[in-house]
Amino acid sequence: MFDISVIIINYNSEKYTIDCINSLLKHTSPQLTCQYIIVDNGSEKESYLSIKKHIDSIDTPSIELIRSNINTGFGNGNMIGVQKAKGNYLAFVNNDTILESDCLSSLKEFMDKSPEVGVCGPQSYTHDHKILPTIDHFASLTKEIIGRTFLEKLNPKKYPNRKKLYTEPQRGQFVGGSFMFFRTEDFNRVGGFDTNIFLYYEETDICKRLLKIGKTAFLVPNAQFIHFHGASTNHSVGIKTELKISLLYVIKKHYGIIPFYILLTYLQIRYFFSSIIKPKYWPLFYTLFLQAPLTRSLKHKQQIKVIDT
Numbered sequence: 001m002f003d004i005s006v007i008i009i010n011y012n013s014e015k016y017t018i019d020c021i022n023s024l025l026k027h028t029s030p031q032l033t034c035q036y037i038i039v040d041n042g043s044e045k046e047s048y049l050s051i052k053k054h055i056d057s058i059d060t061p062s063i064e065l066i067r068s069n070i071n072t073g074f075g076n077g078n079m080i081g082v083q084k085a086k087g088n089y090l091a092f093v094n095n096d097t098i099l100e101s102d103c104l105s106s107l108k109e110f111m112d113k114s115p116e117v118g119v120c121g122p123q124s125y126t127h128d129h130k131i132l133p134t135i136d137h138f139a140s141l142t143k144e145i146i147g148r149t150f151l152e153k154l155n156p157k158k159y160p161n162r163k164k165l166y167t168e169p170q171r172g173q174f175v176g177g178s179f180m181f182f183r184t185e186d187f188n189r190v191g192g193f194d195t196n197i198f199l200y201y202e203e204t205d206i207c208k209r210l211l212k213i214g215k216t217a218f219l220v221p222n223a224q225f226i227h228f229h230g231a232s233t234n235h236s237v238g239i240k241t242e243l244k245i246s247l248l249y250v251i252k253k254h255y256g257i258i259p260f261y262i263l264l265t266y267l268q269i270r271y272f273f274s275s276i277i278k279p280k281y282w283p284l285f286y287t288l289f290l291q292a293p294l295t296r297s298l299k300h301k302q303q304i305k306v307i308d309t
Helices: 014-027 045-057 073-082 103-112 141-146 148-154 184-189 202-212 237-255 257-277 279-289
Strands: 002-010 034-041 063-068 087-093 097-099 117-125 170-172 179-183 216-227
Touching (some): 002 045, 002 073, 045 063, 063 073, 087 184, 141 237
Antiparallel strands (some): 117 179
Protein backbone atom coordinates (compact mmCIF):
# COMPACT_ATOMS: atom_id res chain seq x y z
CA MET A 1 0.00 0.00 0.00
CA PHE A 2 1.24 3.49 -0.89
CA ASP A 3 0.42 6.88 0.59
CA ILE A 4 -0.38 8.30 -2.84
CA SER A 5 -0.91 6.95 -6.33
CA VAL A 6 -0.01 9.60 -8.91
CA ILE A 7 -1.60 9.17 -12.34
CA ILE A 8 -0.33 11.06 -15.40
CA ILE A 9 -1.60 10.79 -18.98
CA ASN A 10 0.69 11.16 -21.97
CA TYR A 11 -0.74 11.89 -25.39
CA ASN A 12 1.89 12.84 -27.95
CA SER A 13 3.50 15.31 -25.56
CA GLU A 14 6.41 13.30 -24.20
CA LYS A 15 8.65 16.26 -23.37
CA TYR A 16 6.02 17.66 -21.00
CA THR A 17 5.46 14.23 -19.49
CA ILE A 18 9.16 13.65 -18.85
CA ASP A 19 9.55 17.09 -17.27
CA CYS A 20 6.47 16.46 -15.12
CA ILE A 21 7.80 13.10 -13.88
CA ASN A 22 11.18 14.65 -13.07
CA SER A 23 9.52 17.52 -11.22
CA LEU A 24 7.43 15.17 -9.08
CA LEU A 25 10.45 13.05 -8.19
CA LYS A 26 12.49 16.15 -7.37
CA HIS A 27 9.95 17.97 -5.19
CA THR A 28 8.18 15.13 -3.38
CA SER A 29 9.36 14.27 0.12
CA PRO A 30 11.05 10.87 0.49
CA GLN A 31 8.91 10.45 3.62
CA LEU A 32 5.93 9.81 1.32
CA THR A 33 5.50 6.44 -0.34
CA CYS A 34 4.32 7.24 -3.85
CA GLN A 35 3.32 5.11 -6.79
CA TYR A 36 3.63 6.75 -10.21
CA ILE A 37 1.40 5.43 -12.99
CA ILE A 38 1.94 6.85 -16.47
CA VAL A 39 -0.83 6.10 -18.96
CA ASP A 40 0.14 6.50 -22.60
CA ASN A 41 -3.20 7.26 -24.18
CA GLY A 42 -2.78 6.03 -27.76
CA SER A 43 0.21 8.22 -28.65
CA GLU A 44 2.28 7.78 -31.78
CA LYS A 45 5.11 5.27 -31.53
CA GLU A 46 7.87 7.86 -31.11
CA SER A 47 6.12 9.54 -28.17
CA TYR A 48 5.45 6.25 -26.40
CA LEU A 49 9.01 4.97 -26.87
CA SER A 50 10.47 8.24 -25.54
CA ILE A 51 8.44 7.88 -22.37
CA LYS A 52 9.33 4.20 -22.05
CA LYS A 53 13.05 4.92 -22.44
CA HIS A 54 12.91 7.61 -19.76
CA ILE A 55 10.95 5.48 -17.30
CA ASP A 56 13.30 2.54 -17.84
CA SER A 57 16.19 4.83 -16.88
CA ILE A 58 14.62 5.80 -13.53
CA ASP A 59 15.92 3.76 -10.64
CA THR A 60 12.65 3.19 -8.78
CA PRO A 61 10.30 0.20 -8.81
CA SER A 62 7.27 2.37 -8.01
CA ILE A 63 6.85 3.89 -11.48
CA GLU A 64 4.90 2.06 -14.14
CA LEU A 65 4.00 2.77 -17.77
CA ILE A 66 0.70 1.52 -19.15
CA ARG A 67 -0.05 1.64 -22.87
CA SER A 68 -3.55 2.10 -24.25
CA ASN A 69 -3.72 1.46 -27.98
CA ILE A 70 -6.55 3.96 -28.36
CA ASN A 71 -6.99 7.51 -27.08
CA THR A 72 -9.68 7.09 -24.44
CA GLY A 73 -9.81 10.74 -23.33
CA PHE A 74 -9.14 12.38 -19.97
CA GLY A 75 -11.50 10.56 -17.62
CA ASN A 76 -11.19 7.14 -19.17
CA GLY A 77 -7.40 7.45 -19.47
CA ASN A 78 -7.18 8.24 -15.77
CA MET A 79 -9.51 5.36 -14.95
CA ILE A 80 -7.08 3.02 -16.72
CA GLY A 81 -4.47 4.19 -14.24
CA VAL A 82 -6.87 3.80 -11.33
CA GLN A 83 -7.07 0.06 -12.02
CA LYS A 84 -3.42 -0.20 -10.96
CA ALA A 85 -3.56 2.30 -8.09
CA LYS A 86 -2.77 1.10 -4.57
CA GLY A 87 -2.55 4.42 -2.73
CA ASN A 88 -4.69 5.80 0.07
CA TYR A 89 -4.89 8.97 -2.02
CA LEU A 90 -5.13 9.52 -5.76
CA ALA A 91 -3.39 12.46 -7.46
CA PHE A 92 -4.40 13.11 -11.07
CA VAL A 93 -1.71 15.37 -12.49
CA ASN A 94 -1.71 16.82 -16.00
CA ASN A 95 1.50 16.08 -17.84
CA ASP A 96 1.95 19.79 -18.74
CA THR A 97 2.66 20.75 -15.14
CA ILE A 98 5.80 21.48 -13.12
CA LEU A 99 5.80 21.54 -9.31
CA GLU A 100 7.11 24.59 -7.45
CA SER A 101 6.75 23.01 -4.02
CA ASP A 102 6.14 19.63 -2.41
CA CYS A 103 2.50 19.64 -3.50
CA LEU A 104 1.79 16.03 -2.63
CA SER A 105 2.90 16.41 1.00
CA SER A 106 0.90 19.65 1.42
CA LEU A 107 -2.25 18.18 -0.08
CA LYS A 108 -2.00 14.97 1.93
CA GLU A 109 -1.45 16.91 5.15
CA PHE A 110 -4.53 19.03 4.43
CA MET A 111 -6.71 16.03 3.56
CA ASP A 112 -5.56 14.07 6.60
CA LYS A 113 -6.99 16.87 8.75
CA SER A 114 -10.13 17.45 6.64
CA PRO A 115 -12.36 14.38 6.41
CA GLU A 116 -15.22 16.51 5.06
CA VAL A 117 -13.19 17.41 1.95
CA GLY A 118 -13.45 15.09 -1.04
CA VAL A 119 -10.97 16.74 -3.39
CA CYS A 120 -8.39 19.50 -3.26
CA GLY A 121 -5.84 21.10 -5.54
CA PRO A 122 -2.74 23.33 -5.40
CA GLN A 123 -2.54 26.93 -6.57
CA SER A 124 -1.85 27.02 -10.30
CA TYR A 125 0.31 29.56 -12.14
CA THR A 126 1.22 30.22 -15.76
CA HIS A 127 4.82 29.80 -16.93
CA ASP A 128 5.38 33.54 -16.27
CA HIS A 129 3.88 33.18 -12.78
CA LYS A 130 0.50 34.75 -13.37
CA ILE A 131 -2.31 33.20 -11.36
CA LEU A 132 -4.42 30.51 -12.98
CA PRO A 133 -7.71 29.71 -11.26
CA THR A 134 -7.71 26.47 -9.25
CA ILE A 135 -11.22 26.73 -7.85
CA ASP A 136 -14.18 27.43 -10.11
CA HIS A 137 -17.97 27.39 -10.21
CA PHE A 138 -20.05 24.46 -11.42
CA ALA A 139 -21.15 24.39 -15.02
CA SER A 140 -24.75 25.58 -14.96
CA LEU A 141 -27.35 27.31 -17.08
CA THR A 142 -26.91 30.51 -15.05
CA LYS A 143 -23.13 30.51 -15.37
CA GLU A 144 -23.24 29.97 -19.12
CA ILE A 145 -25.73 32.74 -19.79
CA ILE A 146 -24.76 35.50 -17.32
CA GLY A 147 -21.12 34.57 -16.69
CA ARG A 148 -18.78 34.02 -13.75
CA THR A 149 -18.11 37.69 -12.95
CA PHE A 150 -21.77 38.50 -12.32
CA LEU A 151 -22.19 35.41 -10.13
CA GLU A 152 -19.16 36.37 -8.04
CA LYS A 153 -20.54 39.88 -7.50
CA LEU A 154 -24.07 38.61 -6.84
CA ASN A 155 -23.12 36.00 -4.23
CA PRO A 156 -19.39 36.05 -3.35
CA LYS A 157 -19.84 33.50 -0.58
CA LYS A 158 -21.31 30.89 -2.91
CA TYR A 159 -19.13 31.97 -5.84
CA PRO A 160 -15.72 33.02 -4.43
CA ASN A 161 -13.40 35.01 -6.65
CA ARG A 162 -11.52 32.37 -8.58
CA LYS A 163 -8.72 34.75 -9.61
CA LYS A 164 -7.87 35.91 -6.10
CA LEU A 165 -4.59 34.84 -4.54
CA TYR A 166 -5.60 33.15 -1.29
CA THR A 167 -3.30 32.59 1.66
CA GLU A 168 -5.53 30.09 3.49
CA PRO A 169 -7.39 27.04 2.17
CA GLN A 170 -10.44 28.21 0.22
CA ARG A 171 -13.53 26.24 -0.64
CA GLY A 172 -14.74 26.26 -4.23
CA GLN A 173 -17.40 24.34 -6.09
CA PHE A 174 -14.73 22.33 -7.90
CA VAL A 175 -10.99 22.32 -8.46
CA GLY A 176 -9.39 22.31 -11.89
CA GLY A 177 -8.58 19.03 -13.60
CA SER A 178 -4.90 19.87 -14.09
CA PHE A 179 -4.15 18.69 -10.53
CA MET A 180 -6.84 16.90 -8.52
CA PHE A 181 -6.14 15.14 -5.22
CA PHE A 182 -8.74 12.68 -3.89
CA ARG A 183 -9.09 10.36 -0.96
CA THR A 184 -9.27 7.00 -2.72
CA GLU A 185 -12.21 5.88 -0.60
CA ASP A 186 -14.27 8.90 -1.69
CA PHE A 187 -13.25 8.64 -5.34
CA ASN A 188 -14.25 4.98 -5.43
CA ARG A 189 -17.50 5.62 -3.59
CA VAL A 190 -18.78 8.02 -6.27
CA GLY A 191 -17.58 5.79 -9.11
CA GLY A 192 -14.62 7.82 -10.33
CA PHE A 193 -14.64 9.80 -13.56
CA ASP A 194 -17.62 9.45 -15.90
CA THR A 195 -16.13 7.69 -18.93
CA ASN A 196 -18.94 8.92 -21.19
CA ILE A 197 -17.10 12.25 -21.17
CA PHE A 198 -14.13 12.34 -23.53
CA LEU A 199 -12.83 15.80 -22.60
CA TYR A 200 -13.93 18.74 -20.42
CA TYR A 201 -16.32 19.22 -17.50
CA GLU A 202 -15.15 16.09 -15.71
CA GLU A 203 -14.45 18.30 -12.67
CA THR A 204 -18.01 19.63 -12.40
CA ASP A 205 -19.38 16.13 -12.82
CA ILE A 206 -17.31 14.37 -10.17
CA CYS A 207 -17.47 17.26 -7.68
CA LYS A 208 -21.25 17.33 -8.05
CA ARG A 209 -21.31 13.66 -7.14
CA LEU A 210 -18.92 14.20 -4.23
CA LEU A 211 -21.13 16.98 -2.91
CA LYS A 212 -24.09 14.58 -2.84
CA ILE A 213 -22.22 12.51 -0.24
CA GLY A 214 -21.27 15.64 1.72
CA LYS A 215 -17.73 16.05 0.38
CA THR A 216 -16.43 19.50 -0.62
CA ALA A 217 -13.66 20.87 -2.87
CA PHE A 218 -10.80 23.08 -1.68
CA LEU A 219 -7.81 25.07 -2.90
CA VAL A 220 -4.66 24.52 -0.82
CA PRO A 221 -2.57 27.65 -1.58
CA ASN A 222 0.71 26.64 0.07
CA ALA A 223 0.98 23.94 -2.62
CA GLN A 224 1.96 25.57 -5.92
CA PHE A 225 2.65 24.46 -9.48
CA ILE A 226 3.14 25.76 -13.00
CA HIS A 227 0.61 24.74 -15.64
CA PHE A 228 1.45 25.12 -19.32
CA HIS A 229 -2.27 25.48 -19.96
CA GLY A 230 -3.56 23.60 -23.00
CA ALA A 231 -0.14 22.35 -24.05
CA SER A 232 -1.39 18.81 -24.70
CA THR A 233 -4.62 19.85 -26.50
CA ASN A 234 -4.81 21.54 -29.90
CA HIS A 235 -7.24 24.44 -30.22
CA SER A 236 -9.68 23.77 -33.05
CA VAL A 237 -13.37 23.82 -33.93
CA GLY A 238 -13.40 20.09 -33.19
CA ILE A 239 -12.15 20.72 -29.65
CA LYS A 240 -14.65 23.57 -29.21
CA THR A 241 -17.40 21.21 -30.37
CA GLU A 242 -16.25 18.62 -27.83
CA LEU A 243 -16.47 21.30 -25.14
CA LYS A 244 -20.15 21.94 -25.96
CA ILE A 245 -21.00 18.23 -26.17
CA SER A 246 -19.55 17.65 -22.70
CA LEU A 247 -21.19 20.78 -21.28
CA LEU A 248 -24.65 19.81 -22.49
CA TYR A 249 -24.18 16.23 -21.30
CA VAL A 250 -23.29 17.43 -17.78
CA ILE A 251 -26.16 19.94 -17.73
CA LYS A 252 -28.69 17.25 -18.66
CA LYS A 253 -27.17 14.75 -16.19
CA HIS A 254 -27.17 17.06 -13.17
CA TYR A 255 -29.92 19.63 -13.84
CA GLY A 256 -32.46 17.86 -16.01
CA ILE A 257 -34.10 18.20 -19.39
CA ILE A 258 -35.51 21.75 -19.11
CA PRO A 259 -32.16 23.51 -18.37
CA PHE A 260 -30.63 21.32 -21.09
CA TYR A 261 -33.05 22.54 -23.74
CA ILE A 262 -32.83 26.16 -22.62
CA LEU A 263 -29.03 26.09 -22.89
CA LEU A 264 -29.15 24.11 -26.13
CA THR A 265 -31.47 26.68 -27.72
CA TYR A 266 -29.26 29.54 -26.52
CA LEU A 267 -26.16 27.89 -28.01
CA GLN A 268 -27.95 27.02 -31.26
CA ILE A 269 -28.94 30.65 -31.79
CA ARG A 270 -25.51 31.92 -30.81
CA TYR A 271 -23.57 29.62 -33.10
CA PHE A 272 -26.01 29.95 -35.98
CA PHE A 273 -25.10 33.63 -36.24
CA SER A 274 -21.43 32.93 -35.45
CA SER A 275 -21.28 30.43 -38.30
CA ILE A 276 -22.62 33.02 -40.74
CA ILE A 277 -19.77 35.36 -39.82
CA LYS A 278 -17.21 32.56 -39.46
CA PRO A 279 -18.16 29.56 -41.65
CA LYS A 280 -15.64 27.37 -39.81
CA TYR A 281 -18.26 27.11 -37.03
CA TRP A 282 -20.79 25.30 -39.25
CA PRO A 283 -19.75 21.84 -37.96
CA LEU A 284 -20.23 23.08 -34.38
CA PHE A 285 -23.64 24.53 -35.20
CA TYR A 286 -24.63 21.30 -36.96
CA THR A 287 -23.69 19.29 -33.85
CA LEU A 288 -25.83 21.63 -31.73
CA PHE A 289 -28.65 21.34 -34.27
CA LEU A 290 -28.49 17.56 -33.70
CA GLN A 291 -28.74 18.28 -29.92
CA ALA A 292 -25.07 17.52 -29.24
CA PRO A 293 -25.28 13.72 -29.01
CA LEU A 294 -22.36 11.79 -27.53
CA THR A 295 -22.08 9.99 -30.88
CA ARG A 296 -20.59 13.24 -32.26
CA SER A 297 -17.82 13.16 -29.65
CA LEU A 298 -14.17 12.73 -30.57
CA LYS A 299 -14.35 9.57 -28.47
CA HIS A 300 -16.05 7.84 -31.39
CA LYS A 301 -13.47 9.01 -33.93
CA GLN A 302 -10.38 7.41 -32.37
CA GLN A 303 -8.42 4.67 -34.10
CA ILE A 304 -6.56 1.78 -32.51
CA LYS A 305 -2.78 2.16 -32.81
CA VAL A 306 -0.87 -1.01 -32.07
CA ILE A 307 2.85 -0.49 -31.48
CA ASP A 308 5.37 -3.21 -32.22
CA THR A 309 8.36 -2.87 -29.91
